[in-house]
Amino acid sequence: MTTRRVNLNTESVDNYLKAIFALGGPEEERVSSTALAERLGVAPASITNMLQKLAASPKSLVEYESRRGVRLSPAGRLRALEVLRHHRLLETFLYEVLDYPIEEVHDEAERLEHFISERFEERIDAKLGRPKFDPHGHCIPALDGKMPAQHSKSLADIKEDGKFIVDSVADGDAALLKRLKAHGIIPGARLLVSSSSHEEFILRAGRAAQAFCLPRSLACAVRLRSSD
């Protein structure tokens, strides 16, 4: 009856923790197997399997009760934030130092985040001057896992026309990101939002820029803050 100890320092475990962190939201609610399966592109049975393994391990990275969803333990949260830090530092580095176009940084960072050393992390952080935000406008967690609360709101929740500042753009959809960029919709830009219909938003960034029609289904890709 030897308790066989499993190796939890794998790319796969990192990705599970990151997904639980992201889906749990700021309230860190319990995340269902189905939601995880969908996000990770994996069969639900594989999720159950991994969660049981994670929960059973002495490191206890997650709190998991059968059929009641999962959430991160403090240790699991810290690890998720560590990987998120790698990801966002890498994105910033690829963008600032290696002149990647913004829509290509995400995929590269998604791979490399699991393999860089603490030294590499430290060196790019220093090279970049300890940045606080990545090129999409997302906050980079500190070394100790601290991250200031965000005060942005999703474009999807905007009910009335108005002027805003673009806070951040989602990093996952390269094609959309490229179109947003082409219309000047990048973090920090002034944005005029109007909604002609229930179907879409009309966005106008800066002054000279041409208007951009964004379907409501994609509106959650843009986050705003007030332009005072």
Next chain:
Amino acid sequence: MTTRRVNLNTESVDNYLKAIFALGGPEEERVSSTALAERLGVAPASITNMLQKLAASPKSLVEYESRRGVRLSPAGRLRALEVLRHHRLLETFLYEVLDYPIEEVHDEAERLEHFISERFEERIDAKLGRPKFDPHGHCIPALDGKMPAQHSKSLADIKEDGKFIVDSVADGDAALLKRLKAHGIIPGARLLVSSSSHEEFILRAGRAAQAFCLPRSLACAVRLRSSD
């Protein structure tokens, strides 16, 4: 009897090809299972297993005859050189751009070489100004796999005292590399070689530097060219 096709784009396959390339030497001689097992830190049975897989695959990265050793096919050679290019570009990048100490670049590059994209490769190559040599003095293969012939000779083969230029230093042994660096023994340095005994070499780099005694067993870590 379905011929199940195997995935050959793995870190492991890369490492096998690199090891065959390195052990085959400039003549690309056949490499034995035992030599590979030793180099890769793996049981001989695992070598046989992988070589059979590589040889059986339609891509045919290696030529392998049972009990007669293995060598790279043209495709396998190209892949090995591609990975070597990644490795040496990464080392140069870590050294030049991220200010790594020379003895730490190897391990980081050894991991990352398998995961960077062609874009990453291109960007660091451009950033570095298309370098021809890595920080250890090793030649960086071109994109098409071409690499000029080397004209250096191993310190281990030096029979008489004399003056030389350090051509390159081995990248694997971090502790040795650090000591060599401390005594000014780095690629491009002028080096006075004398051998007081059969046991060791006495090396003096530049002018003011203190002499350094290197056991003959480690002499293969330093390669020289004539100082005309």
Next chain:
DNA sequence: GAAGCAATTTAGGCTTACCTAAATAAATTA
């Protein structure tokens, strides 16, 4: 309160890349 449904888990497999132990082939020595 039983039936139906959706979410989740269990059971049984697969692939990759390792391992050890046993068998075999080749080379060396006597």
Next chain:
DNA sequence: TAATTTATTTAGGTAAGCCTAAATTGCTTC
């Protein structure tokens, strides 16, 4: 040449991380 040693391969496992198909559970709905 026969015996011994060494190198290599075969045979049979293991662990991770995934899969599909078949239970099972918990909740709705009639």
